[in-house]
Amino acid sequence: MLILGVYHKRKLHSKLGPALASPALQANHSFNWRSKHARLNPLHPARPRMRDLASIPSANTERHPMKLFYCPFACSLADHIALEEAGIDFERERVDLKSKMTATGRNYNELTSKGYVPALELDNGEILTENVAILDWIASHYPKLGVRGxxxxxxxxxxxxxxxxxxxxxxxxxxxxxxxxxxxxxxxxxxxxxxxxxxxxxxxxxxxxxxxxxxxxxxxxxxxxxxxxxxxxxxxxxxxxxxxxxxxxxxxxxxxxxx
Ligand SMILES: N[C@@H](CCC(=O)N[C@@H](CS)C(=O)NCC(=O)O)C(=O)O
Missing domain, CATH: 1.20.1050.10 (Glutathione S-transferase Yfyf (Class Pi); Chain A, domain 2)
Structure with a gap:
């Protein structure tokens, strides 16, 4: 299994170049890419900051990896790129905008009644929608993608x-x-x-x-x-x-x- 994984990684590396040889590319729809920046990720469950802890609803202290709900070539690609640029530890789940079903069989309308992508499920379970809000959230948490001054x-x-x-x-x-x-x-x-x-x-x-x-x-x-x-x-x-x-x-x- 390990040998097969290494083989796939090498094959991907030689085909797409070092930048693309992330484990993220080795799964189809829903996966978790732990980037080299994960250690520094302030939202990583192992290193929560006080500001993040303060936003956890008291009734729900469970934390999950952040997840972007996207559709290929939709505007959610902007958020997808921004999360990659930030080096955030996150999962992605594809949404079929016609059937409103997600790749793992969830009814997307139950996740957000707006029914459109993007949606970002934060690690405390809260759902963010709207490109402007999600991109602003990313820039606020990862200032290298924001504007100073x-x-x-x-x-x-x-x-x-x-x-x-x-x-x-x-x-x-x-x-x-x-x-x-x-x-x-x-x-x-x-x-x-x-x-x-x-x-x-x-x-x-x-x-x-x-x-x-x-x-x-x-x-x-x-x-x-x-x-x-x-x-x-x-x-x-x-x-x-x-x-x-x-x-x-x-x-x-x-x-x-x-x-
Ligand atoms: N106001 C939303 C609009 C998002 C939007 O237009 N999403 C499109 C894809 S680019 C979509 O999911 N359309 C499917 C639908 O409305 O059913 C935002 O800015 O995030």
């Missing part, structure tokens, strides 16, 4: 809100059978919004030379734009390729079957 968090939320309510929303008609006029309106709105975000780049990424959760979200929107053959400004094309080359991004894309 007095207005840092506010600026990050400002950008996440823009990506969510202006860009993500504009891309929606492209996924559904919209009328020709609706498609045209969507394309024009997307072009304007991508133009604004392109001018907002403050270095390699939106807030400078370090990646933040906002970059993870923007990257997914750019993948969608690419899928639908939409033009993006040249700086954003370079940004997209820069993101695509990041080891954490490669892992998330491979897990979702997108590489």
């Amino acid at each position: 007095e207005l840092g968090r506010t600026r990050l939320l400002e950008t996440l809100a823009y990506i969510s309510t202006e860009l993500h929303r504009s891309l929606r008609p492209l996924w559904h059978s919209a009328s020709a006029q609706e498609m045209e309106d969507a394309r024009s709105a997307i072009e304007t919004r991508l133009g604004y975000l392109s001018e907002s780049l403050a270095g390699d990424y939106l807030f400078g030379d370090d990646v933040t959760v906002a970059d993870c979200y923007l990257f997914v929107m750019l993948l969608w734009a690419e899928r639908f053959g939409l033009e993006a400004p040249r700086p954003l094309l370079a940004f997209r390729e820069r993101m695509r080359a990041r080891p954490a991004v490669k892992v998330a894309l491979a897990v979702e079957g997108l590489s």
Whole structure:
């Protein structure tokens, strides 16, 4: 069994490169990737912080590994990438958005009555939904993915809100059978919004030379734009390729079957 595991790991390593040879890729739907950062993970059950302990509901002191509910190539990919970038110890469970069943046979509507991804089940069992909230939670707990300074968090939320309510929303008609006029309106709105975000780049990424959760979200929107053959400004094309080359991004894309 051990020999077989080593063989699979070697095979995966030679096929995908060292960045992708994580045990996460060796299971189909639901798995737990203990990264090399797990020892430093402040949410790891072995090393709870007072702030985390304070948020545990008194009636439920059980702790489980955090779990992301996702659907391949959906907007939950942004959260998936951000969790990988953070090096968090987490599980993933795929959701079939048509049947609303999860890979382990749970009724997703019972988990969140919103019925859409992403949802993040925290290690105390609480469920977070909405990209903006989940990405903000990740940045708050893993500050390397946030924005520093007095207005840092506010600026990050400002950008996440823009990506969510202006860009993500504009891309929606492209996924559904919209009328020709609706498609045209969507394309024009997307072009304007991508133009604004392109001018907002403050270095390699939106807030400078370090990646933040906002970059993870923007990257997914750019993948969608690419899928639908939409033009993006040249700086954003370079940004997209820069993101695509990041080891954490490669892992998330491979897990979702997108590489
Ligand atoms: N307001 C939500 C929207 C999330 C969303 O649109 N999720 C889509 C995938 S990208 C979905 O799950 N759609 C399936 C459905 O609504 O049934 C957020 O920003 O997180």
